[in-house]
Amino acid sequence: MQTFDFVFTLYLMKNILSFANDLLQALQRKDQDIVNSMKLVSICKLGLQKMREHGWNSLLSQVSSFCEKHFIIVPVMENMFLTPGRSRHRAQEITNIHHYRIDLFCTILDMQLQELNSRFNEVNTKLLLCLACLCPKDLFAAFNKETIEFSRLNRICDLAQKMVETNKHKVFSLVYLLVTFPLVLLVATTTVERVFSAMNYVKNRLRS
Template identity: 80%
Template sequence: MGELKSGQGMNQEITLKRYGDTRWSSHYGTLISIITMFSSIIDVLEIIANDASNSEQRFEANSTLKFMQTFDFVFTLYLMKNILGFANELSQALQRKDQDIVNSMKLVSICKLGLQRMRKHGWNSLLIQVSSFCEKHFISVPVMETMFLTPGRSRRRAQEITNMHHYRIDLFCAILDMQLQELNSRFNESSVEFSELNGIGDLAQKMVETNKHKVFSLVYLLVTLALLLPVATATVERVFSAMNYVKNRLRSRMGDEWLNDNLVVYIEKDVFDCIDNEIILQHFQHMKSHRGILD
């Protein structure tokens, strides 16, 4: 139909995606697909409404068709698409296996800032987007200065508010406030303060300072384990290197206990160099009685 650009590697995922409740990005992809394929979706719904095999399918398709061709649907579609667009990068970062806590906290702050700017300055651009889409698909756009009429109610019982108030205050601002409140609740100040950390060592220290190591004991255990692994690995490598000097070709029949004692002395030679020989002699002398006195 000429609505989509064709070419190698393009339009391979243009389909109605199934969204998941735990995946923000899946909702965002679904909304993008609906906007891109809106004309085709309307055509399919019209075919089902006219030619479906049973009345239930025809009724459901006809109801969906009428709802999708309203200003309310298009307004909500673009509003949620823009909101989830800010959270999409954050969602992708939180799903990665190689999680970067510092980067994720920065993305949280960027997402909050983007939603706040959208609430303050994004109304006009959103209304232009929605109006342009409605005009393209022959959907009537209400005059914002006229009184808002609740669907299904007579004009005499209509609320005393304008369309501008309904769409901007009751929907646009209210939904953005809900999103910001949810982000502030999930990523409060006590969690965002971790964004200033420079490494996993600082993370462990901050968890102890804020008593988070008691609340998230398993996380703290993993952090401490990650800090100990490099040290433990280096120590093991030192032991194997020292073993080549202590148990060499001439001492190949050295027993485990004797090997262990020699390795300790060799590896910790910096400590033993500080011990006076007289102290060692006296300790050995008092271990058991000897025939002679060690000098």
């Protein structure tokens, strides 16, 4: 624990989690606020991106100050980096600043940004925001006449019809697609069960 590598990694993860803390707390709540959560996702992405572009000097200063206070050796960033357990002849010739800034700092932040972008991509974000607009518990229901009209609907078919009447099926095409999918599903499973029963005649044990 009394090494520069440990302190650097600890401060790096501390700074990353400080950006994601509000988002994590919001996603763990039982009463989800989709709009607020999407804003926190954008704020988290922006914070991590700014940290990647402009946060290196601040992080290095924090780590160096901690190490000096606790008498931990701080490597000279311009010197060559030596991988523990490898001989100097086989070691990759890179500087300390390249190892800590490129291989650790930038790589870990890129992984975090890539994970957020994959989980909350443009399509998913748009879909969640569209669903929030149709939520009967919308915070702006008192000021939005269309939201109040949607909150009075009881059936899925009524929702699909109302979306067409208000032209929201064009604006929120993904939501309209999800709403209309259940309308084409069979209410009973008798037909499906008969199909699987008929498969036993075609795909029997002998043929398998």
